[in-house]
Amino acid sequence: MSVPILKVRDLGVTFRTGDRTTIASTEVNFELTAGEVLAVVGESGSGKSVSALALTRLLPPSPSCEITGSIELNGRELVGLTEGQLSKVRGREIAYIFQEPGTSLNPVYTIGFQIGEAIELHRPEISDRRAAVLAALRDVHIDDPARVADSYPHELSGGMQQRAMIAMALACDPKILVADEPTTALDVTIQQEIMDLLARLRRERGMSIILITHNFGIVANFADHVQVMRKGRIVEHGPTAQVMGDPQHEYTKGLIACIPRLGQRRHRLTTLKDELKVS
Amino acid sequence: MNSPAQPLLEVRDLSVHYPGRTTWLFRKGAPKKAVDQISFTVPRGKTVGVVGESGSGKSTTGKAIIKLAPLTSGQILYEGQDIGGLTNQAFKPWRKKIQMIFQDPYNSLNPRADILGILSEPLEIHFPKLSKADRKDRCAELLAGVQLSPDFLTRYPHEFSGGQRQRIGIARALAVQPELIICDEPVSALDVSVQAEVVNLLQDLQAKLGLTYLFIGHDLAVIEHVSDHILVMSQGQIVEQGSPAEILGSPREAYTRRLLAAVPKF
Numbered sequence: 037m038s039v040p041i042l043k044v045r046d047l048g049v050t051f052r053t054g055d056r057t058t059i060a061s062t063e064v065n066f067e068l069t070a071g072e073v074l075a076v077v078g079e080s081g082s083g084k085s086v087s088a089l090a091l092t093r094l095l096p097p098s099p100s101c102e103i104t105g106s107i108e109l110n111g112r113e114l115v116g117l118t119e120g121q122l123s124k125v126r127g128r129e130i131a132y133i134f135q136e137p138g139t140s141l142n143p144v145y146t147i148g149f150q151i152g153e154a155i156e157l158h159r160p161e162i163s164d165r166r167a168a169v170l171a172a173l174r175d176v177h178i179d180d181p182a183r184v185a186d187s188y189p190h191e192l193s194g195g196m197q198q199r200a201m202i203a204m205a206l207a208c209d210p211k212i213l214v215a216d217e218p219t220t221a222l223d224v225t226i227q228q229e230i231m232d233l234l235a236r237l238r239r240e241r242g243m244s245i246i247l248i249t250h251n252f253g254i255v256a257n258f259a260d261h262v263q264v265m266r267k268g269r270i271v272e273h274g275p276t277a278q279v280m281g282d283p284q285h286e287y288t289k290g291l292i293a294c295i296p297r298l299g300q301r302r303h304r305l306t307t308l309k310d311e312l313k314v315s
Numbered sequence: 316m317n318s319p320a321q322p323l324l325e326v327r328d329l330s331v332h333y334p335g336r337t338t339w340l341f342r343k344g345a346p347k348k349a350v351d352q353i354s355f356t357v358p359r360g361k362t363v364g365v366v367g368e369s370g371s372g373k374s375t376t377g378k379a380i381i382k383l384a385p386l387t388s389g390q391i392l393y394e395g396q397d398i399g400g401l402t403n404q405a406f407k408p409w410r411k412k413i414q415m416i417f418q419d420p421y422n423s424l425n426p427r428a429d430i431l432g433i434l435s436e437p438l439e440i441h442f443p444k445l446s447k448a449d450r451k452d453r454c455a456e457l458l459a460g461v462q463l464s465p466d467f468l469t470r471y472p473h474e475f476s477g478g479q480r481q482r483i484g485i486a487r488a489l490a491v492q493p494e495l496i497i498c499d500e501p502v503s504a505l506d507v508s509v510q511a512e513v514v515n516l517l518q519d520l521q522a523k524l525g526l527t528y529l530f531i532g533h534d535l536a537v538i539e540h541v542s543d544h545i546l547v548m549s550q551g552q553i554v555e556q557g558s559p560a561e562i563l564g565s566p567r568e569a570y571t572r573r574l575l576a577a578v579p580k581f
Contacts, residue, residue, distance in 0.1 A: 225368060251579065252581055
């Protein structure tokens with residue numbers, strides 16, 4: 037059994053607005069080993085994105101957002117670090133890609149400039165930045181890196197934009213990549229290309245991936261472990277085959293039952309309400 | 316009366332071309348063929364699914380039918396009558412028969428109008444004789460029809476979840492008692508659990524009201540579930556069409572096979 041590089045214990049995220057407090061996630065516990073893909077599934081509002089953003093505190097500052105518990109990255113506690121210390125963890129050790137590449141990229145700068153900026157910030161020791169940018173684009177299997185580097189985001193397709201985002205995230209050689217719904221906005225054929233790319237990069241680099249998604253198809257094909265979140269809590273956690281094949285929690289069973297599957301046309305779709313009424 | 320064999324909607328050689336962008340020194344680029352010479356029929360009371368990737372022309376096809384996209388050539392026959400070339404004024408009676416529901420329930424409802432206002436507007440246009448009290452009753456009835464409480468009439472769109480907003484969008488489409496509803500990716504933006512509820516609602520409404528759907532989507536499993544007939548579109552053309560069993564069981568075209576292969580199985 038390999039040693040976990042990330043240990044999360046009793047992670048909780050609470051938002052305060054005025055005199056209202058909202059518990060976005062609570063009692064989140066998990067471990068991540070090198071090269072592992074952990075999928076986090078759940079409906080919108082289940083706390084899956086917030087928990088991942090909390091790892092490097094990509095959230096509003098205290099006191100409007102409080103993070104409790106422990107996040108240990110390679111033996112180092114991240115909760116309680118200053119903003120300056122955390123900014124060295126972001127990008128360099130834990131990098132993120134998001135659902136909408138179009139809105140994550142800055143529209144007025146070229147792709148090459150934006151990747152170069154990330155390299156400048158996180159790896160100042162690299163002198164030939166242009167070469168590093170082109171290498172990063174080549175790593176995500178872009179055939180004509182020079183053209184893409186000189187393009188503005190709007191000149192690229194959604195799939196190309198997401199590749200550019202991945203190139204940017206990987207340019208700093210992170211240990212952990214958090215992919216928050218990386219393919220939700222993309223067509224199925226492009227989705228497959230991006231997932232194949234992530235799978236290959238994980239193999240080549242031994243990078244761990246936290247994959248946030250609501251697509252069980254992707255989970256089944258890609259993840260080693262799954263955790264199912266509901267209302268800020270992990271309701272079920274385990275190896276993918278076990279959770280998908282033999283879900284224990286009623287909520288997991290319900291979620292899986294809701295999904296229409298190819299070639300299994302039914303008279304009526306099961307809804308979560310039908311499923312949870314039984315329990 | 317119409318013969319039973321006549322489809323509710325028949326599209327013949329429909330094309331929607333957008334003029335090419337004027338490039339360097341006024342040179343005209345080639346026109347963009349969003350939809351190119353497609354033909355299909357939609358039988359009354361049935362659901363025809365349209366599937367394809369973004370840019371395949373599936374949404375443009377739906378929009379062209381209700382004059383939200385300009386028709387370049389071809390015919391759109393509604394109960395045998397060509398409605399493709401009509402002016403906006405002449406098209407008005409068909410706006411009552413053909414309605415549309417949209418993908419994004421967040422952007423398709425006026426944020427400054429309450430639900431009563433949103434549902435009343437189509438009634439004011441198409442049923443001008445309805446009294447104010449009757450209109451309100453009708454709106455409450457419409458909400459009940461999509462399984463929402465009549466208390467919601469005084470609330471605003473931002474107070475609702477995505478699934479509830481999509482129900483409101485459906486209620487608005489139903490306000491004018493349409494025959495054909497063009498569903499443009501109605502469940503693509505919803506969680507799987509909510510998606511199942513909205514799909515079931517659409518199917519219940521179809522059974523109850525005898526509605527006909529043109530159901531546009533990119534999720535093959537959803538399209539398979541709802542459709543009686545499926546059109547596969549790519550680059551503005553219909554590359555293959557047939558029953559769900561034919562399209563999914565024995566796809567003839569390489570494009571369809573590629574689309575099917577890309578769906579993650581579990």
